Amino acid sequence: MTADTPAALNPHHHADVSGGWLRPAVFGAMDGLVTNIALIAGVGGGGVAPGSIVLTGAAGLVAGAISMGLGEYTSVRTQNEQVAAEIAKERRELERFPDAEAHELVQTWTARGLPRELAEEIAAVLRRNPEEALRVHAREELGVDPDERPSPWLAAGSSFLCFSAGALVPLLPYLLGFERLWLALAVGGVGLFVAGALVARFTSRSWWGSGLRQLLLGSAAAGATYLIGRLIGVSGGI
Template sequence: MTDPPAALREGHHADVSGGRLRPAVFGAMDGLVTNIALIAGVGGGGVSANSIVLTGTAGLVAGAISMALGEYTSVRSANEQVAAEVAKERRELERHPQAEARELAEVWVGRGLPRNLAMEVAETLARRPEEALRVHVREELGVDPDDQPSPWTAAISSFLFFSVGALMPLLPYLLGFTNLWLALAVGGVGLFVAGAVVARFTGRSWLISGLRQLLLGAAAAAATYLVGTLIGVQGGL
């Protein structure tokens, strides 16, 4: 009986590299928390519905652009750092192949492989420079040089998901409602759903994950609402 395909076997791992999931999740969460807190703050200050829409829209656009630029820069810089280390390892392999082979063998020995076997495998691998480079980089740096996340994917994902998250608490106002608490409630639902969706990838309880995100967002909204109320009272708004 042949084994089933890897994708169908129990225990097959999800992609945890972070190139797609991380910016999407953080983008949506940041969008929700940022605009919920922003709307709570200005709403607590007693401003008009039009002012809340203006503030929330500005927060959405500014935040989405900031998230996209931040993710692009972060991922691009990380990739450049990996590329520099790979180039350094390539030079070391060209100049000192035997020393590098011994270094790799020592890593495997430390993991329980017999020394003779570890040295034999390392020396055999050294005859294939490109494969040797990939293995050395994985073992010494803990990264796969051929599977680095795309900065453009991270940037676009962050922009889109932040925008979706930030739009949630604005929806009631855009639909003609003017109740601050309705907007915050819609945002709270978005936070809970986002947390529950994250649990799909982490294996955690969807209820606990959703409630955790809801409580964190509520704490941020409460803090900014209090600040907005105090400023509104003192400023006579």
């Protein structure tokens, strides 16, 4: 395709918004960062030893990654099963009440401004192609495409890996031999900002605005758990 070819002629000129990987990946990475930054801030604020902070962070990473992966798999699988049940119901209605279903499409399209004669003509053509009629009815009535349902395995894997990567970031200073809480929180803050800036690549937001938003949200969570750690901790201090 040449530079002056209309983008609409390229079937891949839009981003994939229904593949099922971006949302769990972003959710996993952000949750991993915020969860472990907050955990480390809380136990660090309570004055526990660096070894205990590492143990807490490692446990949070493993438990959180497994939980996120299982949760994403279950939720996406359940959603797909619900969609499949609704599509099966729509298929039965098309077989039993084709006239009523065609009339429903005509009413929908005319309400959007399509001439009634044209809407009736399209509905009549669809009746001669049951599979295409099912796809159109699914999009119009359910807001889904039967051929583009997200993969629960892809969602689970994306969430698991990205949560693990995010949760590892604030642990890195301790794993490298540094035992300062402020350094772990600073590294975590950089991770939050970078993650937010990277997410902006898939949206229309500015990279710095997205990064700053995520940094502020994560800082609020870390500040809350740090204060709780200071209040109920046994030795206090950084």
